[in-house]
Amino acid sequence: MRFSWRAAALILVLLALSASIYATARDRIQVSPLEWVAREGLAPVQAVLARTSLWLDRSWDRLRRWRALEEENERLREQLEEVENHLLQLSQLERENQRLRAALGLQARGPGGxxxxxxxxxxxxxxxxxxxxxxxxxxxxxxxxxxxxxxxxxxxxxxxxxxxxxxxxxxxxxxxxxxxxxxxxxxxxxxxxxxxxxxxxxxxxxxxxxxxxxxxxxxxxxxxxxxxxxxxxxxxxxxxxxxxxxxxxxxxxxxxxxxxxxxxxxxxxxxxxxxxxxx
The missing domain is CATH 2.40.10.340 (Rod shape-determining protein MreC, domain 1)
Incomplete structure (x- = not known):
């Protein structure tokens, strides 16, 4: 746990130092020794942060796409259910139509019908x-x-x-x-x-x-x-x-x-x- 606190404190110091160096290096062309040390020390941290940021961006993008797919699937399920209900109603109407056609097709049984x-x-x-x-x-x-x-x-x-x-x-x-x-x-x-x-x-x-x-x-x-x-x-x-x-x-x-x-x-x-x- 102590090591973790120390590492975190060191990272914070390096970040603060890096920010200070970059703020004062606008008009300088060459890298000063202190700036070189700071950049070398921060490079691994920056790489981790960059990878983490990229992973978070991709994860968020996947989450958004997953939610969009869920919503689309829900819409498709509702549409499918609606189509199935229509097909069921059509099937029932078709059976009723066949029964009525059969009824109308029955021949009369004599003068009284x-x-x-x-x-x-x-x-x-x-x-x-x-x-x-x-x-x-x-x-x-x-x-x-x-x-x-x-x-x-x-x-x-x-x-x-x-x-x-x-x-x-x-x-x-x-x-x-x-x-x-x-x-x-x-x-x-x-x-x-x-x-x-x-x-x-x-x-x-x-x-x-x-x-x-x-x-x-x-x-x-x-x-x-x-x-x-x-x-x-x-x-x-x-x-x-x-x-x-x-x-x-x-x-x-x-x-x-x-x-x-x-x-x-x-x-x-x-x-x-x-x-x-x-x-």
Whole structure:
């Protein structure tokens, strides 16, 4: 520590001496012996100070550039986030546009045709089992009318107001639809299973019916509610009851109820035409 104080004091003395020499050497051409000694002694110190000053200048310059880069990066991040939000909105609008185009592309089901409606609410107590749509009695909607999409059967109208309607979905436990298998031609009853995986239960009318996995289910048209040939779903599993007396099948509906946004309500359910294609 003593050495440090002494070194600092020596540097200060040399600096003061150098300043004094330079102040008095304006009119002199030759270097005096004292000035020579002072310059030689101060040269290393001046070199260190010069290098330190250069390092500080460069460090400050790097700091300023780093701050400028940080600000630019922040601006770019904000711009990127804004672009991503715009792309997300465009994607959502594109999907909605495709749904509406699909809705408008569905053929009329007879003289009465159909009415497109937007899903505006879902039952909080039975999620994905009952929905409300944006059409009601003022649009000619009444209880019992079938509801479809281009993919197939959705369910039926069970209640109306002037401008809204409640639709009980095909997957509701209270839902039961007469159907037939293709290509087998077996008559079956398709029931909602009430499960969140949207599995439908299939019960054959004939105890000796032969259900096969992979068969397509379409409405039979034997009731006054559903026209024949509306796609319902595909058999994925068939179980034989004990002693082989009867079968129970399970099917996956063609309609994706979790992504249901636009539906069509058939105003003349008995006209008899296919409602889209379920694949």
């Amino acid at each position: 159909w009415v497109a409606a937007e899903v505006i609410a879902r039952s909080p107590n039975q999620w994905l089992k009952r929905i409300s749509v944006s059409r009601g009695s003022a649009d000619g909607i009444r209880r019992g009318l079938p509801v479809v999409t281009p993919d197939g059967l959705v369910g039926k109208v069970t209640a109306t107001t002037a401008h809204t309607a409640d639709v009980t979905l095909l997957t509701h436990t209270a839902s039961a639809v007469g159907a037939r298998t293709e290509p087998g031609g077996e008559l079956v009853l398709v029931e909602g299973n009430g499960s969140f995986d949207d599995v439908l239960r299939v019960r054959p009318i004939d105890a000796h019916a032969n259900l096969q996995p992979g068969e397509v289910l379409v409405t039979s048209g034997l009731s006054s509610i559903y026209a024949p040939g509306i796609p319902i779903g595909r058999l994925t599993r068939v179980e034989t009851e004990p002693y082989g007396l009867s079968q129970t099948g399970y099917a996956t509906p063609f309609v994706d109820f979790q992504r249901l946004n636009v539906v069509q309500i058939l105003l003349d359910p008995g006209a008899g035409a296919e409602a889209g294609s379920g694949g």
